[in-house]
Amino acid sequence: DAGVTQSPTHLIKTRGQHVTLRCSPISGHKSVSWYQQVLGQGPQFIFQYYEKEERGRGNFPDRFSARQFPNYSSELNVNALLLGDSALYLCASSGIEQGYEQYFGPGTRLTVT
Amino acid sequence: DAKTTQPPSMDCAEGRAANLPCNHSTISGNEYVYWYRQIHSQGPQYIIHGLKNNETNEMASLIITEDRKSSTLILPHATLRDTAVYYCIVRVPFGNEKLTFGTGTRLTIIP
Numbered sequence: 001d002a003g004v005t006q007s008p009t010h011l012i013k014t015r016g017q018h019v020t021l022r023c024s025p026i027s028g029h030k031s032v033s034w035y036q037q038v039l040g041q042g043p044q045f046i047f048q049y050y051e052k053e054e055r056g057r058g059n060f061p062d063r064f065s066a067r068q069f070p071n072y073s074s075e076l077n078v079n080a081l082l083l084g085d086s087a088l089y090l091c092a093s094s095g096i097e098q099g100y101e102q103y104f105g106p107g108t109r110l111t112v113t
Numbered sequence: 114d115a116k117t118t119q120p121p122s123m124d125c126a127e128g129r130a131a132n133l134p135c136n137h138s139t140i141s142g143n144e145y146v147y148w149y150r151q152i153h154s155q156g157p158q159y160i161i162h163g164l165k166n167n168e169t170n171e172m173a174s175l176i177i178t179e180d181r182k183s184s185t186l187i188l189p190h191a192t193l194r195d196t197a198v199y200y201c202i203v204r205v206p207f208g209n210e211k212l213t214f215g216t217g218t219r220l221t222i223i224p
Contacts, residue, residue: 042214104156
């Protein structure tokens with residue numbers, strides 16, 4: 001079975017630009033969460049979506065937004081990029097069949113220059 | 114979610130049991146203890162979770178004290194591939210997918 005997939009793997013952006021990151025959950029999982037992991041720290045929760053509705057939001061500015069599509073895939077958008085947005089962005093999915101454990105994708109490494 | 118405290122780093126000889134402690138003294142009655150690990154530059158990987166009884170799966174064992182204020186993750190026969198950062202998290206599992214990660218324990222397996 002395919003795990004959580006994320007695209008792109010790496011990307012480099014310039015300050016002020018915007019970026020869209022994509023996530024496909026494990027088949028059958030209806031919940032998707034996004035995390036930001038800055039070098040040397042643990043992942044920090046950004047958003048959770050369930051059945052296309054936002055269920056949770058972490059302490060991130062409004063420059064961060066997300067959405068979930070009818071097929072349960074998700075996008076994370078970040079506007080007006082800052083140098084401090086450079087991080088590994090992780091997507092996790094969960095489903096009732098696995099007792100709601102979070103399964104993480106490999107992440108997207110974003111570098112802002 | 115309750116806060117957890119873990120040692121920043123530990124070493125363990127290959128083939129020996131690795132015992133990773135976690136303190137969660139403010140855990141509430143409906144919160145479970147979860148363990149994840151993160152191998153360098155990969156996404157975190159779920160290991161095991163429990164409420165109050167000891168748990169074992171193919172990866173590890175989880176020992177939770179009777180007062181539930183601390184727990185220990187045991188990797189019975191550590192291999193070099195177990196070198197990773199291990200995170201202990203407490204949360205209510207249902208209807209709340211948010212995971213609050215601390216800084217974890219960096220476990221290094223020594224050949």
